[in-house]
Amino acid sequence: MALKETFYISHGSPTLSIDDSLPARHFLQSFQRAVFPQKPKSILVISGHWETDVPTVNAVDGPSDTIYDFYNFPKRMYELKYPAPGAPDLAYKVKKLLQAGGFNQVHVDKNRGLDHGAWVPLMLMYPEADIPVCQLSIQTNLDATHHYRIGKALASLKEEGVLVMGSGSATHNLRSMHRGDADDGSVASWAAEFDNWLKEALLDGRYEDVNQYESKAPYAKLAHPWPDHFFPLHVAMGASGDDSKSEVIHESWTNGTLSYTSFKFTS
Structure with a gap:
């Protein structure tokens, strides 16, 4: 079953x-x-919570460990499990495609489980945890175009029924978040302006502008002081293939500056 869609989930x-x-x-x-x-054959997640120097995939045999890479949250969050099967065959396919696409160094990690950028959305999307999942890391020492090229190299995975999903946040400035009583439901003007620019650029097909967001987008450094939660979008965008169409599939906000805007890319 071939797929036509890739996704970026905030x-x-x-x-x-x-x-x-x-x-x-x-x-x-x-x-x-x-x-x-459609139920995908397997899922490749590019999460903003796995940073490495070179592209790295996890190739886990058996159920994946659930990684609790967050601190001082309610106890019951640390009791949640998402024991999806690993996808080692997909991991080695990803490595092969990336190498064929010019990425000479690609590593395989046989032990790493799923971080919360993967298991939190997946436990809501696919609560049965019966679809094999593989994770691919990001490289915050490199740029958006590098991640777009990674996606381009992986575009053929859709033809094999693999769901390619970037997971991050459309805006991600944790220091500016409204907390507690300060969260009055309003959205900071700079955050809304960046979010609106991103939606317009993607819907207009201006992917190169999104690759050059640091110089093209308003308040880019405020919206993403660190690019970890944005680069997964560039992978999903690249994996959608040439002449793909973008669609906003969700919009909401919390804490004044945290956007949950999510996108579908259809080839």
């Missing part, structure tokens, strides 16, 4: 795993029904 806060008041949680719970009814 997973926002780890509390998405338990907080039923978040609209983004309800969106992800409806994903199979309302957005993407």
Whole structure:
């Protein structure tokens, strides 16, 4: 079963795993029904929570470990499990495609499980945990174009029924978040301006502008002081193939500056 779609999911806060008041949680719970009814053969997740010097994939035999890479959150979040099967065959396929695409150094990690950028959205999207999952790392020492090229090298995976999903946040400035009583439901003007620019650029097909977002987008450094949660979008965008169309599939905000805007790319 060939697929035509890739996705960028804004997973926002780890509390998405338990907080039923978040609209983004309800969106992800409806994903199979309302957005993407096909069941993929396997899933490749590019998460903003795995940074390495060179592209690295995890090739796990058996159920993947659930990594709790967050601190001082409610106890029950550390009791959640997402024991999806690993996807070692997919991992080595990813390595082969990346090498063929000019990425000479690609590493395989046979031990790493799934970080919360992968398991939090997936436990809502595919709660049965019965689809094999592989993770691919990002390189924050490099740029957006590097990640777009990674995606381009992996575009053929869709033809094999692999769901390619970037997981991050459309805006991600944790220091500027409104917390507690300061969160009055309003959205900071700079965050909204960046988010609107991103939506317009993608819907207009201006992918090269998105690759050059640091010089093209308003408030780029405020929206992403560190690019870890943005680069997964560039991989999903590249993997969608030439002449793909973008669609906004969800929009919501928390804490004044954290956007849950998510996208579908269709070839």
